[in-house]
Amino acid sequence: MTKTLNWQSEQATHAFACELATSPHIRHAHIHLSGDLGAGKSTLTRYLLRELGVMGTIKSPTYSVVEEYQLSGAWGELNIWHFDFYRFNDPSEWEDAGFRDIFLSAGLKICEWSEKALGYVPEPDLHIDIQILDHDSRLVKIEAFSDQGRLLLG
Numbered sequence: 340m341t342k343t344l345n346w347q348s349e350q351a352t353h354a355f356a357c358e359l360a361t362s363p364h365i366r367h368a369h370i371h372l373s374g375d376l377g378a379g380k381s382t383l384t385r386y387l388l389r390e391l392g393v394m395g396t397i398k399s400p401t402y403s404v405v406e407e408y409q410l411s412g413a414w415g416e417l418n419i420w421h422f423d424f425y426r427f428n429d430p431s432e433w434e435d436a437g438f439r440d441i442f443l444s445a446g447l448k449i450c451e452w453s454e455k456a457l458g459y460v461p462e463p464d465l466h467i468d469i470q471i472l473d474h475d476s477r478l479v480k481i482e483a484f485s486d487q488g489r490l491l492l493g
Contacts, residue, residue: 340489346477352379355479356386364490365391366417367445369461371453374469379477380451383469384421387449391417400451401425404436418446424455433459464488 346352359365365387372380385397393408400406400423408419420441424433433456442448442461453460465488470478483489 340483340492342481342492344479344481345472346379346479348475349379349382352383352477353386356383357390359387359491360390362491362493364487365447367447368465368487368491369442369448369463370450371460371463371466372449372451372469373454373466375471378469378471380469381423383467384449384451388419388421391419391447393419397421399423405438405441418444420446420448422448422450422453424450424452424460427452427455430456430459432456465491 344351344355346355372383374380381399388397388408392410392412398406400421404423404426406421408421410417410419422438427433438460450456450460450463453463462484464483464485466482466484468480468482470480472478481492483492
């Protein structure tokens with residue numbers, strides 16, 4: 340299942356993040372984000388994490404590779420991992436970093452630059468590719484690879 344969207348502004352990115360955050364299926368989703376530098380992958384992630392209830396600074400894991408968040412609320416506990424594999428020089432770095440256990444555990448996993456860990460990082464439920472059309476506009480292709488991804492895509 341595939342959906343193509345045209346985001347005309349950053350507000351459209353925020354609206355999409357709000358929509359994703361309201362789905363109960365987001366709690367255990369595995370999402371890959373792709374697109375050029377500056378396309379809006381981190382922006383989408385920040386909006387999504389904020390809508391899920393992450394408070395304080397939401398840092399890009401470009402240098403740390405992963406940022407972890409733990410939330411508690413009326414809906415229970417939620418673990419979130421935000422990965423950025425941009426600095427990987429070899430896909431096997433994913434295995435060397437010990438990420439297999441994280442991907443076997445419950446929670447939301449968001450991966451930027453997953454293609455840099457190709458062959459190691461598991462297939463996502465949802466893949467979101469963001470392409471720059473101009474300063475504000477983005478062409479967004481969203482592809483579901485699982486039943487959970489199809490439920491998220493609606």
